[in-house]
Amino acid sequence: MELDTLDVxxxxxxxxxxxxxxxxxxxxxxxxxxxxxxxxxxxxxxxxVTGYGPQLDLAxxxxxxxxxxxxxxxQGRLDEVTEHLAALPGVLEAYATTGTGDVLCRLAARSxxxxxxxxxxxxxxxxxxxxxxxxxxxxVVAHRTLPLLTHGRQxxxxxxxxxxxxx
Amino acid sequence: MELDTLDVxxxxxxxxxxxxxxxxxxxxxxxxxxxxxxxxxxxxxxxxVTGYGPQLDLAxxxxxxxxxxxxxxxQGRLDEVTEHLAALPGVLEAYATTGTGDVLCRLAARSxxxxxxxxxxxxxxxxxxxxxxxxxxxxVVAHRTLPLLTHGRQxxxxxxxxxxxxx
DNA sequence: GGTGAAAGGTCATTAAG
DNA sequence: CTTAATGACCTTTCACC
Numbered sequence: 036m037e038l039d040t041l042d043v044x045x046x047x048x049x050x051x052x053x054x055x056x057x058x059x060x061x062x063x064x065x066x067x068x069x070x071x072x073x074x075x076x077x078x079x080x081x082x083x084v085t086g087y088g089p090q091l092d093l094a095x096x097x098x099x100x101x102x103x104x105x106x107x108x109x110q111g112r113l114d115e116v117t118e119h120l121a122a123l124p125g126v127l128e129a130y131a132t133t134g135t136g137d138v139l140c141r142l143a144a145r146s147x148x149x150x151x152x153x154x155x156x157x158x159x160x161x162x163x164x165x166x167x168x169x170x171x172x173x174x175v176v177a178h179r180t181l182p183l184l185t186h187g188r189q190x191x192x193x194x195x196x197x198x199x200x201x202x
Numbered sequence: 203m204e205l206d207t208l209d210v211x212x213x214x215x216x217x218x219x220x221x222x223x224x225x226x227x228x229x230x231x232x233x234x235x236x237x238x239x240x241x242x243x244x245x246x247x248x249x250x251v252t253g254y255g256p257q258l259d260l261a262x263x264x265x266x267x268x269x270x271x272x273x274x275x276x277q278g279r280l281d282e283v284t285e286h287l288a289a290l291p292g293v294l295e296a297y298a299t300t301g302t303g304d305v306l307c308r309l310a311a312r313s314x315x316x317x318x319x320x321x322x323x324x325x326x327x328x329x330x331x332x333x334x335x336x337x338x339x340x341x342v343v344a345h346r347t348l349p350l351l352t353h354g355r356q357x358x359x360x361x362x363x364x365x366x367x368x369x
Numbered sequence: 370g371g372t373g374a375a376a377g378g379t380c381a382t383t384a385a386g
Numbered sequence: 387c388t389t390a391a392t393g394a395c396c397t398t399t400c401a402c403c
Contacts, residue, residue, distance in 0.1 A: 053255055070392070138342055140342070170274060
């Protein structure tokens with residue numbers, strides 16, 4: 036779905052003033068309340084907004100150590116590894132990628148010792164050929180999406196850059 | 203801060219029923235309203251909950267391509283690169299890490315062409331010696347934190363595993 | 370626990386593509 | 387003509403004191 040200015044404005048307002056109601060949101064955005072309701076429903080229905088769950092600072096919650104682990108998977112055993120990863124609470128997210136590694140996953144742990152335990156558990160999967168891990172030292176750019184939606188409108192990259200559209 | 207069962211239960215309820223009020227939350231959790239209010243304030247004040255902003259599916263919003271890029275930074279030029287990364291909307295997050303790379307960052311783009319543009323812009327920083335990128339093919343484990351808080355209670359990893367705490 | 374104030378739902382009207 | 391926004395109605399529900 037393509038987001039217009041109002042959509043992005045609403046998302047920004049929701050980000051800055053997290054738990055405001057629809058009425059105040061409509062005031063802040065300068066549109067009618069029903070409009071806000073309709074837009075939010077549209078964003079939800081289209082799958083752009085997947086939820087409004089609380090955003091957690093894992094470090095503050097007692098998990099100050101994070102790491103990225105690149106896994107090489109034995110041929111045809113991704114499903115098995117997927118199950119294994121999903122069963123480990125320390126695995127925050129995992130993605131299949133191109134490159135020499137096959138899966139990149141992100142871990143959180145209470146300490147370096149705890150991280151080592153998680154890595155050991157992780158490597159107990161026989162579907163994992165090899166793993167390389169790097170520990171997060173500091174945050175350079177904190178997680179964000181609004182700049183992309185606001186300024187990332189450099190279209191044309193997929194609008195026929197050097198050849199005309201077929202047809 | 204250490205989270206107890208009620209804290210985790212509230213966070214789970216907030217995740218599943220995003221925009222419910224405190225009253226219904228107290229009913230769902232089976233505790234008094236004031237308790238919920240106090241806990242939520244405590245979670246906010248302690249920094250565990252940083253916000254309730256909307257969670258976005260970038261693919262649904264028109265950015266289906268994601269990539270992880272490992273950067274090697276020229277000695278002492280991390281600040282310069284940090285500024286550069288922060289100025290690029292396509293950079294979703296970035297972390298300084300151990301390992302042969304110095305910074306791991308995550309990008310989103312409208313297409314592979316768009317991704318290439320972003321990578322070119324990224325590499326225009328003279329503080330970046332070398333960059334290696336992998337493209338995300340699929341999600342193996344979707345982003346989550348609740349399993350960690352719920353089951354990730356294997357404490358003791360930082361409770362003097364093989365040596366006593368320094369006195 | 371009481372009270373002022375929103376949320377949520379619906380709808381006819383109107384503006385714009 | 388289709389789609390979307392609007393302002394107004396109402397009832398229920400919540401947040402605050």
